[in-house]
Amino acid sequence: MxxxxxxxxxxxxxxxxxEAVSHQLSLRAGLVHMLTSGVYSYLPLGLRVLKRxxxxxxxxxxxVGANELFLPCLHPLDLWKxxxxxxxxxxxxxxxxxxRKRPMCLGPTHEExxxxxxxxxxxxYRQLPVVLYQIQTKxxxxxxxxxGIVRACEFIMKDAYSFDRDQEGLxxxxxxxxxxxxxxxxxxxxxxxxxxxxxxxxGGDVSHEFMVPASIGEDTIVSCxxxxxxxxxxxxxxxxxxxxxxxxxxxxxxxxxxxxxxxxLGTKYSKAQGAQFLDENGKQQSIIMxxxxxxxSRVIAAIIEKHNDAxxxxxxxxxxxxxxxxxxxxxxxxxxxxxxxxxxxxxxxTAGGLDVLVDDREESAGRKFNDAxxxxxxxxxxxxxxxxxxxxxxxxxxxxxxxxxxxxxxxAKKIAEMTRPVCATN
RNA sequence: CGGAGCGUAGCGCAGUUGGCUAGCGCACUUGUAUGGGGUACAAGAGGUCGUGAGUUCAAGUCUCACCGCUCCGACCA
Numbered sequence: 462m463x464x465x466x467x468x469x470x471x472x473x474x475x476x477x478x479x480e481a482v483s484h485q486l487s488l489r490a491g492l493v494h495m496l497t498s499g500v501y502s503y504l505p506l507g508l509r510v511l512k513r514x515x516x517x518x519x520x521x522x523x524x525v526g527a528n529e530l531f532l533p534c535l536h537p538l539d540l541w542k543x544x545x546x547x548x549x550x551x552x553x554x555x556x557x558x559x560x561r562k563r564p565m566c567l568g569p570t571h572e573e574x575x576x577x578x579x580x581x582x583x584x585x586y587r588q589l590p591v592v593l594y595q596i597q598t599k600x601x602x603x604x605x606x607x608x609g610i611v612r613a614c615e616f617i618m619k620d621a622y623s624f625d626r627d628q629e630g631l632x633x634x635x636x637x638x639x640x641x642x643x644x645x646x647x648x649x650x651x652x653x654x655x656x657x658x659x660x661x662x663x664g665g666d667v668s669h670e671f672m673v674p675a676s677i678g679e680d681t682i683v684s685c686x687x688x689x690x691x692x693x694x695x696x697x698x699x700x701x702x703x704x705x706x707x708x709x710x711x712x713x714x715x716x717x718x719x720x721x722x723x724x725x726l727g728t729k730y731s732k733a734q735g736a737q738f739l740d741e742n743g744k745q746q747s748i749i750m751x752x753x754x755x756x757x758s759r760v761i762a763a764i765i766e767k768h769n770d771a772x773x774x775x776x777x778x779x780x781x782x783x784x785x786x787x788x789x790x791x792x793x794x795x796x797x798x799x800x801x802x803x804x805x806x807x808x809x810x811t812a813g814g815l816d817v818l819v820d821d822r823e824e825s826a827g828r829k830f831n832d833a834x835x836x837x838x839x840x841x842x843x844x845x846x847x848x849x850x851x852x853x854x855x856x857x858x859x860x861x862x863x864x865x866x867x868x869x870x871x872x873a874k875k876i877a878e879m880t881r882p883v884c885a886t887n
Numbered sequence: 888c889g890g891a892g893c894g895u896a897g898c899g900c901a902g903u904u905g906g907c908u909a910g911c912g913c914a915c916u917u918g919u920a921u922g923g924g925g926u927a928c929a930a931g932a933g934g935u936c937g938u939g940a941g942u943u944c945a946a947g948u949c950u951c952a953c954c955g956c957u958c959c960g961a962c963c964a
Contacts, residue, residue, distance in 0.1 A: 827924040
C-alpha cells in the first residue's frame, strides 16, 4: 500500500478534550474519528487493526467449535418483552418507532435474538450442543461515554452463545471459552486479570470478567499483598481494608478496563422464550445457555493504553495495521536507486505474505519519521543516501528501537527471518 | 442525572476595562530552494466567534436560555 494513495490523517497536536492516552493516540494516529460523543468512525488504519483483532478472535472461536453467524441489530421491542429485559435495559436501549408505528430498538445485546433463532431449529437433544457467535455493532445509550472508544454508544462486540442439554455440557463449553479468551488477549499483547464476577442484568449464576489493569478504566481491582487474592471492587472498599480472605495482607486498588465477560446463563432465556428440546426419554427440557462477550473495539483502546511511548503506539505484531513500513528518503530529484530498491522490497515482501506500507509522499524526512513513529509499524526499512553510500539499508524495530544496518540485497531475507516466528504462531 | 471545565479557520490557541477591517502557530494552495528527525523564504486561500434572545451608539467580550464536548460522581453485559 502506498501512503500517498491511502487515507491516514495523522494529527500533529493532541486534540482538545482528550485525557486518556488511548483516546489521544487513536485520534492522532488516524485510527478513528468522533462523530458525536460515544460514536466513532473507524478510518482505514483503525479498521485494519480492528480486522486483525477480529481475525484472532475468529481463529480462537472456531478452534473451540463455535460457528460464526450474523444477527440483526434492528429488533422488534416485543421480543424483549418476552424476557422482561425491555424494562431491565430500558435506560441503555435506543428505542424508536418505525414508520408503521411498530416499537423497535437497536440491539444492545443479543440473547433474545439468538434464543429466538435457536428455538426454531433445535428440537432434539441430538442437535445439541450448539455454539454460535457473531461480531456485531451494539448500541447502548450510555448515560456517560468515557475515554473515547472505551465506552461508546455504538461499539463492536464479539458475542458467543452456547446451547447445551445439561450443566455438564455448559461447563465444558464455558471452560473452552475461558481458554479461548485467554488466548485471544494474550495474542493481542494483553495481560488479563480474570475475576469471578456479578452477573448483573445478564442473569445466571457463574460469570468471569477479563480485566486489563491500566492507567484508565471504569473498573477497580483490589489485590492482596499477602495471599494474592484479586477481586473486583464495585463498592468503596478499595484500599485500607484488610484482605477478606487471609485477614493479613493489605488491599491495593488498581483501575482496569473490562474486555471480556463470560456467563453461565442457565435457563433464564430458554424458559422465558420457550426454547426447549426433547430428551431421550421424550421429555421436554429447557436448553441450558451460556454467553460470552468481548468488547472488540475496546480491545484496541486497551492495547494502545498498554503499548505506547512518547512518540506513538507500539503495536504488538499480530494486531499491527501493517507488518512493514518502507520509508524512502528522497526528494524531487528522483534518486533512481532509492526508488528502485523501494519497489523491489515492496514486491519481495508482499510476495512473502506481508502487509507493507510505503511512505512515498513528497514530504520531508522529518515528517515521515514522525508519522512513522506515531502510527508505528513494527518493522521499518529506511532507504537513504547516507547508508546507501556504504551499500546498506536501515531496519528498525519499533518495539525495542533496535536499529540494524543490512546489505541492500539482504533486506528481504532479513525481514523474512524476523517475521517467521510470528507467522509460525498463526 | 448531579458537580466542574470548555466551545473563536481543518487542528492547537490569543483576543486587555465592550470600540474601528477578529489575530497567531501548525496544516492547506502556488512558486523557488532544500532533502536522515515535523526545512527555509515569498505570495495566497480559508471565519454564521456553538445557537438564539437581551443590554448597548457599539458584543468574540456583558446577561439569560439552549445545544455540544471533556473530566469527576451516580449508573453499567
